Every structure is written in structure tokens, then in C-alpha cells.
Amino acid sequence: MPEKDKVLLMNKVEGTLKPRMFANLLEEAVDEIQDHLNEFDVQHIGETAEKDHDDLLDTYIDAKRIAGLSELTLVSYHYEISRLMKHLNLMTHQITPYHIRDYFAYMKTRGVSDVTVENIRQKFSAYFGWLEKSKLIRVNPMMEIEKIRIPKTVKPMFSNPDITILKQNCFSVRDNAIINLLLSSGCRIGEVVRLNRTDINFEAGEGKVLGKGNKERPIFVDDVTLLFLKEYLATRTDDNEALFINRYGNRLHAGGYREILRKLAEKADVKKVHPHRFRRTFITRMLNRGMPIQEVALLVGHESLNTTMKYYSASKARIKSSYQRYID
Numbered sequence: 001m002p003e004k005d006k007v008l009l010m011n012k013v014e015g016t017l018k019p020r021m022f023a024n025l026l027e028e029a030v031d032e033i034q035d036h037l038n039e040f041d042v043q044h045i046g047e048t049a050e051k052d053h054d055d056l057l058d059t060y061i062d063a064k065r066i067a068g069l070s071e072l073t074l075v076s077y078h079y080e081i082s083r084l085m086k087h088l089n090l091m092t093h094q095i096t097p098y099h100i101r102d103y104f105a106y107m108k109t110r111g112v113s114d115v116t117v118e119n120i121r122q123k124f125s126a127y128f129g130w131l132e133k134s135k136l137i138r139v140n141p142m143m144e145i146e147k148i149r150i151p152k153t154v155k156p157m158f159s160n161p162d163i164t165i166l167k168q169n170c171f172s173v174r175d176n177a178i179i180n181l182l183l184s185s186g187c188r189i190g191e192v193v194r195l196n197r198t199d200i201n202f203e204a205g206e207g208k209v210l211g212k213g214n215k216e217r218p219i220f221v222d223d224v225t226l227l228f229l230k231e232y233l234a235t236r237t238d239d240n241e242a243l244f245i246n247r248y249g250n251r252l253h254a255g256g257y258r259e260i261l262r263k264l265a266e267k268a269d270v271k272k273v274h275p276h277r278f279r280r281t282f283i284t285r286m287l288n289r290g291m292p293i294q295e296v297a298l299l300v301g302h303e304s305l306n307t308t309m310k311y312y313s314a315s316k317a318r319i320k321s322s323y324q325r326y327i328d
Helices: 003-020 023-037 049-067 071-088 097-109 114-133 160-168 173-185 189-194 223-234 254-268 275-288 293-300 305-309 316-327
Strands: 206-210 216-220
Touching: 049 071, 049 114, 071 097, 071 114, 097 114, 160 173, 160 254, 173 189, 173 216, 173 223, 173 254, 173 275, 189 206, 189 254, 189 275, 216 293, 254 275, 275 293, 293 305
Parallel strands: none
Antiparallel strands: 206 216
């Protein structure tokens, strides 16, 4: 450690101790601290400024990768946290609640929605919370940042006529198999992308998917879906292990599924046809038909029941039926 930095540090130590100690003990304490200080190679924090936040962010991302978070999730975390650093031009340990609030205010002036800001807030909370828990920072600036209040809105599921029209307008048996699988399993689109032929047990009407955090869970498919899947696979002459492939014989990826649904929506004249709406429809249907929420959560891979409840939209008829059953 440079001598000038040692002097500066010792002056700060002495200034801190002096008001708290008797004069006859201060000199002895300072001498003892000086002896201890000489045993260490202490680097001035200004010399590590450029490196600090990169190391902390990299450490966090590596830890979450080991924990099983998907690469897509890790990229999202890295992007948002890096963007915060760049905007503030500060290191992680220098960021205060004031900086976070100022950053969120800046985002609002740019027209960023409350939903997006709240999603970003959750990423920051996870990052700084993990650093605090790991004792890599002393103070978590997110402890003073409140959740962004978002109006509770229930996004619509597909109506029965919507589903009928979509099925009638499918371009091929493959597309019909995709539609029915999404509706009968409640899978995320990323889970469908990773499905292989061997993941479906046609005899048992079951399957297995690799969900968030690389956690495997069972899924169930109805008889209609199984029929379409069998019919589709019977048309295949390739040796690709993927359950669904594109016209070039390669595994169908998320963008391909979305393009199929976009074209289908245009043909059927149904609005907002996207993969997650099928999942929402599945969850809402199961809950409205009386399936216990704990079982629905397990079925769709939700770790929290609160997540499952966000999809719940009980019909007026069902609420009235329940009321009449319990009121007497």
C-alpha cells in the first residue's frame, strides 16, 4: 500500500477514535492499528473502481448460471443491470436508493410502462439482495425502494368459439397438433421447443418437459392431441429427435411457433394469438373447472401460488354457483 494512502487511512482512523477514547489510550491504539496495517497489502479503492462492478456482476451471473437459470434469463439480468451501471456511471457499491429512484424516474420520462419498471425493479432486488446476502456489499439500496403499483388487470383467455375457429383454420396436421398440445398441456413455448419425440408416452397420455431452472416435470395430454401427434409423426421420414420440425427438417424454435400462430390468426381473424395466451387459457380453464390451485401450480411449473392466481379469472356463473352452495 502506498505510504500516502497509509497516512490518509491512519488519519481517518485517528479522527474516528479520538472522540471516543481517552487521550492516554489513543496513542497506544493508533500504534497497534499501524502495526496491523503493515501486515496487509491494502489497495486504494480508487484503483479498483473500474474492475469492481464488472466482477460483482460476473460473479452474480455465474452463481445464477450454476443455480440453473436459463441463458435467456441471465442475458436479461445482465442487460438491465449493466444498463443501470452505464447510465449512472457508478460502481455497484456506490449505488444508493436515491440513484435507483432517479433511474426509475428517468425511465418513466422515456415512456417505459409501470409493468416494465416493476420487472426491472425485481431484477435489481434480486441482484443487490444476493450481493448483500453473500456479504459482497454492506448495504442493499433496494431495501428502501417500494414495489411499483400496477393496476390489476386480468388478461383474456381464448373463448370456446376462438379455439374452434383456430382449429378449423390450421394449415396442416402439424399446426393442429401444436394448437392442441398448447391447449391441453399448458406448456411454456420454450418447453415445447425442447420437446423430443421420446418425451411423449402415447400409451399413458403423459410426457415430460424441462421447465424453468432446468427442472423436469410431468405433463398430460388429451386423446385428441395424441391423435394429431401420431398423425403428424406418421408423415415424418426424418431422423430428427425433435417433436416438431420446420420445413427444412430442423427443430422448430420459438420464432417459428410465433410465425405459425401469426399466420393462423390472420387466416382465422382471431386477435392476439400468441403462445402464452394458450397457457393462460389452460390455467384459467383448470381453475374454473375446480382443479385445486396447488395441483394447477405443479402442473404448469409455478413455484408460487401467487403466480398461478394471476391467471385466475372466475366466471360470474361459477362464483354464483359457489355462493349458492355455501350460503345455505
